[in-house]
Amino acid sequence: MSGSTLRYGDKVVIVTGGSKGIGRGIVKVFVENGAKVVFCARGVAAGQALEAELNRAGPGSCKFVPCDISKEEDIKGAIIAMTKAMAVDESRYQVRVNCISPGNVMTPLWEELAGQTADTLATIKEGENAQLLGRMGTEAESGLAALYLAADATFCTGIDLLLSGGAELNYGYKSQVP
Template sequence: MARYADKVVIVTGGSKGIGRGIVTAFVENGAKVVFCARGSAAGEALEAELNPKGPGCCKFLSCDMNKEDNIQRLISFTVEQFGHIDCLVNNAGWHPPHKPTDVTGAQEFRDLLNLNLISYFLASKFALPYLRQRQGNIINVSSLVGSIGQKDAVPYVATKGAIISMTKAMAVDESRYRVRVNCLSPGNVMTPLWEELASHTADAAAAITDGENCQLLGRMGTEAECGAAAMFLAADASFCTGIDLLLSGGAELNYGFKNQTSGSK
């Protein structure tokens, strides 16, 4: 059964990884999806892959989420194509290579804030007039590390923690319009970005194995599982607003070897 038939959904950063899993889940459940990314090749390929399968459909739009006019164009394009908006999934973002705070530049931090956080704010701002008309919902994709921290990743963790807080504040404001605002925080999910980060280590295969061993379930999550979680928040979680849904395989639970002082002087 198509759980989101004829609903109109926007997914930012939808051509790869977690975004691709979310776009796929909505199309498979009957939605009309507009998704964007900076590069065109992967987005056009996903559009060509999903549309013949249905039962929903998708349209790809090249968009730079660092640019406010591009974000406005994304919202306008969706309304022109489909007449309304039922759900906005803010997902576009990046995890830079790990780097200690004292060698991280202020401009690097500002640039990441612009992409990972301010783009979420702007997309929500421009979509809200349409979401209010439909009593729709917003899903902000954050990260487990926004709640538990991560080594040598202060700017990234800061942006993801801010997304969680912004979600709660926006949920309060938008409740008067019956617009729900929720957060989805994946832990380790096997995506092209995870593979890229692993490639910056001395042993990429070992890094992936270590990543798998961080979860109680002994594996990483999948793109499809991210899509299923987003579908739950959009279609089923009708009495949930302001929540942060951890998609983590239990990574935040139990004790583990966490001593960062070993070998330090």
């Protein structure tokens, strides 16, 4: 294994919901590492724009397919349990199943929701301060986590990779009591 070759050269990747945010970060990192990526999302214009941009940059390639996976997203709470169950079921075919638990990652959705609050900048600052590291995660960091799981984590199955900047450690102001 050498660090100077493409980490996912010519392998095929499917990403659902990949036109923006974490999904976009994943599509981008895989294309940068040589993969052939098929990604789908509801937003046709955003999807086509990303497809064109990434295919220009290479070295991998990608293809956008419009689709609506919003119902799938609704059950996100079940993903860790589903990952473990599928890891057991699929291991007989040598298929690994892992997931990522992202904390505060700066995405268009995050920005949009912050924009709907009374003080957008204060909301963003609060989001940044929720992590030990004092900042939010990036789309690229999400993509690199997915690339690790796909390309290098060949002895990992059923794990949940925590991508949270240490937000669950130490004490902070948490009281919900009025």
